Amino acid sequence: EPTETNASFMARILGPSANKAGLQSTDKAMITRVIYEASKGTPFFENERRKDQALCGRIERLLEKRKQLEGRDLTHIRKLVDMDWRQLEAERDLSQTIVHVDMDAFYAAVEELDNPELKTKPMAVGVGAMDDGRKYGIRSAMPGYIAKKLCPELIILPLNGAKYKHGARAVVACALTCPSTPAYLNITNYMKETGMTAEQVTQQIRQEIRMLTNAYQTSGQSKHQICSDINKPNGQYMLANDRDTIMAFVRDMPIRRLNGIGRVTEQLLNALGVHTGNDMHEQRVILKLLLSPKSFEFISRAALGLGRTDLSIQYDRKSISVERTFRNMSDVQQQMDMLDKIATKLAANLERKEIKGATITLKLKRSDFTVLSRSRSLAQCIFTADDLYFYGKQLLVEEQPIDIRLMGLRLSSLQDMRSK
DNA sequence: GCGGATCAC
């Protein structure tokens, strides 16, 4: 019975989009039940329960810490925080216009274009990477067999990496007209040069994506244009570059929608009575005392509606990794063979990217879903499959005996292949 | 530097 568990655990099982979907409460109860019944007793489920208990412990300790602060005079802290926030306010930059391009259910959209009949049917792509079928309670990262229980007529298509790359390239090519990451485009200069409004520019971005994908169509690489329904929900929102508008926007924003606040942090903050941007304001003194400096800085910026306005900061890779999930494996020889495969794959990726690295990390997931990592920093950079295998093996031997369902190798402390 | 956790996509 679900009653044996608490609310935060059910939220964990129900998944990240449970509250975003706008479901009826009766549907929600039914969906919860189906997911619970299908998961109950599995190692995955038990691991989720462990993780939830750890979270409850963290919350308890946090509340205990808060209790210690009761009755104290915190006016000094309040003054510090307010000074801090005035400083942040002074640095607010309203001069930039930035477009966030988000391809919702991208894989599914590509598949629908290849097969329009799918548009009227419940459909998902991949098992691990499933696009949301919200009204059925199906969510991202839900295993296929549970999704089928929620919606027996669901069509699950295998992942087709090559096919989606064409679509992705079109978006990237489009983004290259502005100097920034694919997801966020700074269109300030473009607007100045062309005299266009933000709405007109986003309209043009949509148009360009359509044209580029038509080019793929004529070259025979894709039968249909991609993202033709990008306007369908037309999820376009213009936030004016105006302090009052931004503050009002942030004020009622549920914290979970902030980039960087996930399931765990949401629960932690909710326990402290923080659900919206406005709550961050009201609780700022206690948050300053309870959270780490970095976390509080994040909260401060979010509460004031301060995003990043400089998108020119260049991206440099810090690590590169390969990991694989497989049937539970306890045989050492089999594990060594798997390590060999992963080392070979990683070496190939390193060669393609022309990088090498000096820190190797072995990641293992036990058959009970607990995860561990073991790493070693070397005096020199390595990059060959032989070296990756050699040092990976040393780390793997140390953990024997062990029954695992996942193995990964990561290389960090990276350098360009040519540098010494 | 290491290991565990969290997060995004």
Added chain:
DNA sequence: AATGGTGATCCGC
């Protein structure tokens, strides 16, 4: 019977 892969960052030690 059955719950992904890649990369980043933060925290506490």
